[in-house]
Amino acid sequence: xxxxxxxxxxxAELKTQMAGFNATITENKLSMIVFSGDLDKALAAFxxxxxxxAMGMDVVMFFTFWGxxxxxxxxxxxxxxxxxxxxxxxxxPKGASKLKLSNMNMGGAGTAMMKGLMKKKNVAxxxxxxxxxxxxxxxxxxxxxxxxLMGFTREEMIDYPGLTYCGVAKFLEEAMNxxxxxxx
Amino acid sequence: xxxxxxxxxxxAELKTQMAGFNATITENKLSMIVFSGDLDKALAAFxxxxxxxAMGMDVVMFFTFWGxxxxxxxxxxxxxxxxxxxxxxxxxPKGASKLKLSNMNMGGAGTAMMKGLMKKKNVAxxxxxxxxxxxxxxxxxxxxxxxxLMGFTREEMIDYPGLTYCGVAKFLEEAMNxxxxxxx
Amino acid sequence: xxxxxxxxxxxAELKTQMAGFNATITENKLSMIVFSGDLDKALAAFxxxxxxxAMGMDVVMFFTFWGxxxxxxxxxxxxxxxxxxxxxxxxxPKGASKLKLSNMNMGGAGTAMMKGLMKKKNVAxxxxxxxxxxxxxxxxxxxxxxxxLMGFTREEMIDYPGLTYCGVAKFLEEAMNxxxxxxx
Numbered sequence: 032x033x034x035x036x037x038x039x040x041x042x043a044e045l046k047t048q049m050a051g052f053n054a055t056i057t058e059n060k061l062s063m064i065v066f067s068g069d070l071d072k073a074l075a076a077f078x079x080x081x082x083x084x085a086m087g088m089d090v091v092m093f094f095t096f097w098g099x100x101x102x103x104x105x106x107x108x109x110x111x112x113x114x115x116x117x118x119x120x121x122x123x124p125k126g127a128s129k130l131k132l133s134n135m136n137m138g139g140a141g142t143a144m145m146k147g148l149m150k151k152k153n154v155a156x157x158x159x160x161x162x163x164x165x166x167x168x169x170x171x172x173x174x175x176x177x178x179x180l181m182g183f184t185r186e187e188m189i190d191y192p193g194l195t196y197c198g199v200a201k202f203l204e205e206a207m208n209x210x211x212x213x214x215x
Numbered sequence: 216x217x218x219x220x221x222x223x224x225x226x227a228e229l230k231t232q233m234a235g236f237n238a239t240i241t242e243n244k245l246s247m248i249v250f251s252g253d254l255d256k257a258l259a260a261f262x263x264x265x266x267x268x269a270m271g272m273d274v275v276m277f278f279t280f281w282g283x284x285x286x287x288x289x290x291x292x293x294x295x296x297x298x299x300x301x302x303x304x305x306x307x308p309k310g311a312s313k314l315k316l317s318n319m320n321m322g323g324a325g326t327a328m329m330k331g332l333m334k335k336k337n338v339a340x341x342x343x344x345x346x347x348x349x350x351x352x353x354x355x356x357x358x359x360x361x362x363x364l365m366g367f368t369r370e371e372m373i374d375y376p377g378l379t380y381c382g383v384a385k386f387l388e389e390a391m392n393x394x395x396x397x398x399x
Numbered sequence: 400x401x402x403x404x405x406x407x408x409x410x411a412e413l414k415t416q417m418a419g420f421n422a423t424i425t426e427n428k429l430s431m432i433v434f435s436g437d438l439d440k441a442l443a444a445f446x447x448x449x450x451x452x453a454m455g456m457d458v459v460m461f462f463t464f465w466g467x468x469x470x471x472x473x474x475x476x477x478x479x480x481x482x483x484x485x486x487x488x489x490x491x492p493k494g495a496s497k498l499k500l501s502n503m504n505m506g507g508a509g510t511a512m513m514k515g516l517m518k519k520k521n522v523a524x525x526x527x528x529x530x531x532x533x534x535x536x537x538x539x540x541x542x543x544x545x546x547x548l549m550g551f552t553r554e555e556m557i558d559y560p561g562l563t564y565c566g567v568a569k570f571l572e573e574a575m576n577x578x579x580x581x582x583x
Contacts, residue, residue, distance in 0.1 A: 038226060041226050041230075045230065059575070064397070068318065075432075082566075082568055086571050097255070133465075135491075149548065152547065180329075203272075211577075214582060218403050225414070229414065233417075299512070360522065364513075364520055384450055384453065387447070
């Protein structure tokens with residue numbers, strides 16, 4: 032009976048340790064902040080995101096600052112914008128097909144060349160990748176604070192299943208429980 | 216009694232596994248490298264950092280390369296600098312209020328516009344965010360190697376509680392035990 | 400005997416929980432995506448990578464997009480390239496010694512100044528850091544998709560022990576099991 036008492040003590044200890052582990056457990060998830068509005072980084076973001084789904088991971092992409100304009104729908108417009116919001120609207124790309132390379136853009140020639148190459152070598156375009164991401168149930172979060180700052184509105188954004196408008200706290204909640212986090 | 220022997224074996228096995236887990240445990244911490252000296256990324260860094268504290272995380276920000284000049288105090292100067300160090304001093308922003316946008320800076324007009332917008336929409340300025348970070352006990356580490364390379368000295372830096380000068384090893388030690396790591 | 404039955408139940412429960420933990424275990428590894436082709440970020444990447452090895456971590460660096468040209472050997476050339484591939488070859492840096500700063504490049508003067516400073520202050524050059532990384536058994540992966548897109552070939556790349564050509568899936572597999580992940 033002494034033996035049993037000893038075992039009970041050891042089991043209780045294991046349970047306590049186990050409870051500690053529970054707080055550190057992560058899900059098989061990848062969380063990404065898409066801060067950049069460059070075509071090359073946007074492509075990288077979606078290649079990583081869709082690739083991670085293919086490997087069985089859940090994926091959350093949080094779009095903020097320059098990353099937001101790529102989610103604008105090319106065929107939508109918002110009414111009653113103030114002058115500042117209109118300026119941001121004119122100056123920033125209207126949708127994924129308008130992004131430029133961060134490097135070798137050469138007044139648009141480099142970007143056109145890269146797009147041509149991608150087509151020729153059967154690499155999906157950014158628009159196609161966003162569609163694929165939707166099919167793969169990649170979650171897209173939009174940073175409401177930076178959207179408001181730039182004067183963009185929800186009615187201008189693409190139709191994307193489950194698109195969520197939120198703050199950084201919501202993203203951090205996901206990131207905390209993710210195996211992989213990246214800032215692009 | 217056979218039963219008890221079997222239980223003892225199973226408990227011993229669990230303990231061994233548990234010891235293995237101990238090495239992989241992480242703290243509820245976010246570690247960030249702030250490499251960029253762009254206003255937009257600096258804002259993102261402090262929004263993420265202070266947001267993470269609000270969610271109960273410890274936060275460590277490691278400033279390196281172009282990220283260092285934003286920590287210069289606008290009203291301090293170092294003496295006896297060599298010509299190279301002086302050049303870096305002149306060319307790089309002297310403090311957080313001098314940073315520029317990475318995009319749409321337009322000779323300063325875009326940056327001024329963004330700052331005006333932030334004020335109007337009640338978003339804290341970078342200076343205010345650094346103050347908030349100090350109050351929230353966000354830890355700031357400064358990469359000593361890149362500080363020395365650029366010729367900046369400790370006497371030029373802002374007063375920030377617990378500001379630490381260190382190397383990448385110290386940062387990695389924190390990052391290894393963090394739930395979230397980001398490079399900005 | 401009642402007691403023993405109870406203990407058996409508790410041990411079984413612990414085992415189930417343990418199995419769940421197994422799926423979340425990470426290795427003492429750092430995985431990095433090197434997307435940028437800027438000298439400053441490349442230096443940061445190798446300082447972090449070699450520093451992490453010094454702290455006992457395994458390190459994987461996945462080179463993609465603009466990060467690939469720094470792995471070109473300065474003394475190798477590929478034959479029979481099409482015109483597009485030749486253009487990328489001409490326009491992008493041929494090897495680590497040709498990278499430029501992302502900031503303060505000033506037509507090359509800033510980059511030269513930084514290299515001079517590094518030498519003077521005994522900071523290893525990028526070429527030396529790559530050599531050190533090889534000695535420390537940092538694993539280098541090259542993104543085959545972007546390499547093909549830009550028209551680079553394996554015969555042009557540096558001799559690096561164990562250099563691996565692969566896709567994003569292979570990288571994600573490493574990242575999933577890593578304590579630290581970074582995107583540069």
